[in-house]
Amino acid sequence: MTQDLGSKPADETVEDRLDTMNATRETLEDYTLRFAPRSYRKWSTRVVGISALGGIAYLADFAIGANIGISYGTTNALWGILIFAVVVVFTGFPVAYYSARYNIDLDLVTRGSGFGYYGSVVTNVIFATFTFIFFALEGSIMAQGLELGLHIPLPLGYAVSTLVIFPLVIYGMKALSTLQVWTTPLWLVLMVAPFVYLVVSHPESVGQFFAYQGENGVKGFDLGSTLLAAGVCLSLIAQIAEQNDYLRFMPPLTPENKRSWWTWMILAGPGWVFFGAVKQIVGLFLAVYLIANVADSAGIANQPVHQFLEIYENFLPGWLAMTLAVVLVVISQIKINVTNAYSGSLAWTNAFTRVTKHYPGRLVFLGLNLLIALILMEANMFDFLNTILGFYANCGMAWVVVVASDIVFNKYLLKLSPKEPEFRRGMLYAFNPVGFGSMLVAAGLSVLAFFGGLGEAIRPYSPLVAIGLALVLPPIIAVATKGRYYLRRTDDGIDLPMFDEFGNPSGAHLKCHVCHHDYERPDMLKCETHDAFVCSLCVSTDKVADHVLPAGGS
Template sequence: MSSTERRLREPAGREERAEREESPQAGADAAARETLEDYTLRFAPRSYRRWTPMVVATTAMGGIAYLADFSIGAGIGLTHGTGNALAAILLAAVVIFVTGFPLAYYGARYNIDLDLITRGSGFGYYGSVLTSVIFASFTFIFFALEGSIMAQGLKLGLGLPLWLGYLVSTFMVIPLVVYGMKALSKLQVWTTPIWLLLMVGPLVYLVVTDPGTVDHWLSYAGTDGQDGHGGQSGLNTASVLLGSGVCLSLIAQIGEQIDYLRFMPPRTDGNRRAWWTAVVVAGPGWVVLGALKQAIGVFLAVYVIASVGPAAAAEPIQQFKAAFDAMMPSWLVVPLAVALVVISQIKINVTNAYSGSLAWTNSFTRLTGRYPGRMVFVLLNLAFALTLMEADMFSFLNRVLSFYSNCAIAWVVTVATDIMVNKYVLKLSPHAPEFRRGMLYAVNPVGTVAFVAASGLSIATYFHALGDTLQPYSPVVAALIAFVLTPLMAVLTKGRYYLRRTTDGIDEPLLDADGNPSATLYECHVCRQEFERPDVAACRTHDAVVCSLCLSTDRIGDHVLPASV
């Protein structure tokens, strides 16, 4: 490629870049312009990543302000007892932390989302469409769960019927997800302190003023945990595994955390400690707070079950209403409980709508070569969520999550194993992540076979196909098969299906001297926008470069580089 025919220069100033991107004379394609707000489908450039590590971490942690953890913990505890529930929560948390760490690191280090990581970590360019759909399903399932919880709060506080509450909880997030990371970072940072105060305050008050509630909580046996004399029969392996299967449905939450972590600044000697702290806390560390919320959910459910009954005890609005009632005037109880529910629902469901729209957009654009705009898929995701809410998903919550967890575990464990084992131990998977069309094979059997086998067998186990005894072990089946098959397939294929090409036709390295993605700008000759080095490749038919989105929307393959000979 000649240096005279490509535009190459160092990053421009923020104001100059903004003027160029907004100018009507820029000649940019509509899809390329829209993705410059949230970098849908593409690498997040250094010029956009202006936040400090702690701001990114706070924004990411705001995305786990959901109240579903309280319902999940309550459901497990009420069924299996406190001891089994706590063991299940701890087991799931360990698995989620271990598998989430390599994914969070790769997202933050190389500034790409989980779908782009998945493409180059065993699945291939089109193979990862399958996991994108699974992640999109995660976002609308949990949107529906949070929306149901908010509707319960609106019914208690304002008397709205549930069906109307479902509509309100769905449509109120639309204005907030029109914009990307800029708007979400402000929302999460400003609402997090209020949310923490409302969530932690009543719990601390109950424990300090009535320590007996702790003993009652720890001794609670659950509906299937009786020893025949009204006491708790102790830990039960099947109960622990069944409970952990429900908790492990949250393993895909790391994808939403990475949607924020991909905007981390470059790691340098000056910010190394803050960078690592932010990645660990906001990446796999989300599960620490998540596990605590699940344990608190068990505590509050046991606390309120005598007054509201087992069905309502799993509803966070009832849990916090009772907790606030113990420490505040009666006229303030319901407003505060409703405020907590509404703030939590907004904080998480803007993330669910945002991340889900990215996943659907990724899948649709790769399969069709068309980019209809992210808002189309925001509305699609909301439509799926609203349908689940109107179908009263909350009443069969644990069954939905238990089934979903089989697919989520298989996917996340496969990608995490590819990074930890295939990249760093076997060195059969390329160390630097690759996501661009033309550089990857359409399907890589390493991750695809491991995922399909792991999820298929675990789902069969869950539905008793392998016998009643093994049924509780379906999460173990998913994790174990994915962990074993991923490196085995890499060895059998000798790693040949990771890269279709070993060079993208540009001489400059993807990474700078510090190992961070290069910030050098190139102009895409198709959309006339400028993109940083990792987001472009040489064009097959022109002595120029083309960006990753224009490669994705090239329906005839005119710009896609041929396979290496």
């Protein structure tokens, strides 16, 4: 069903019109800044789930697991990984559900979960930072593989590992889903083979693993060391945002697909951490084996490409071991870095468009993200990985935990926050102190604690500072403000239901009078100035607020 209301065009300049057309053309491919309509979401739950999980093929988990184990010993590393997994599951479930159920990315979920229309710009920057930090980390690992196998100098390898990603990301979800599905079987075989070989052929390696005390000889369980290890792992908490960039394309939830929908939502949403935690443990396992059994390996034990090469050489000819190690590294790093680049371009575009009301195109920010990542690689960020990730973790935790807290406590228990997420300009206040304020306080104090600003005794506990404050502040502030800053108005002026009989976003079509394209009901608002309908993106790029509904509508 398509409805049109009025035909009077907005009083726009040629520049404004071209900007809107540019935004429309590019977002029709992957709906960069908006709700993903059911007419575009033609993939099965399985394809969406596998595509989302393809993004966690990265080898950085092996490096992270090895690094925290070498620093704090196996016992503390394992406890740290467990804390990390528990936090990710409990915070990841509500935010993954909201993206899959309402077909919007985590930025749009964040807007309506206590941050406001402009408040989530800060979280966009946090997420964009996540993507280029991890792009640089993954690209560094790929460059190490190219140097080892093909003798490509590291600086050139950094450039190659960056440039090869650009063409793969241009076509968005259509290309990424195909890439992830077809490369996953080979990746799994190459990833699992070395671990299985060691456990079967060298059973003593298991005992060595559990007895390992790290380079500093940390004996047994130590709470401070465990929390420092957990803090490094929790830098990955923002990975849920990348999972959500895929999960927003889930098909509608119906009685017919209920089982598969929930299975893949959980597995590809919070369930990603199961695979991540296993890879961290295996990375530490391989590192301990190399340190204990291979001479002069301490300096390379935390580098995944050397881990796999050394193990492959135990049961394969040298030339084949080298080939498979390089193939594994290249496949793994391409699988994750197409996701890092894609998600980073979305995050930068979201933030820039909201602040400037100008849409230069997603590819501009794809290039920017890759450039920043390349600079980090050339600066050899691999050498100070723990510090970078430990610092970043506090910001990522503050954001994701605040959103999860708002959904669980304020939406479902206290009912102070609207249950259905709102993301459209004009419907939200610019800033909401519930989420935005909570995140600033949680991130600020936890970062201060991380750098010793609250005393050395508190420093290892910075993850708990971030999580604790981010968990309790949203309901406290929501109660104090009585939830008044969630919605600027409750009526979008369109007399059509927002959801179908199963609670899925409606598939009814309406025509935008600015860009003249049809969009589905959740993406549209009434434009009172021109007595017509307008899409959310045209409202976002409206420099004079001509299409923005007045405050107070109910």
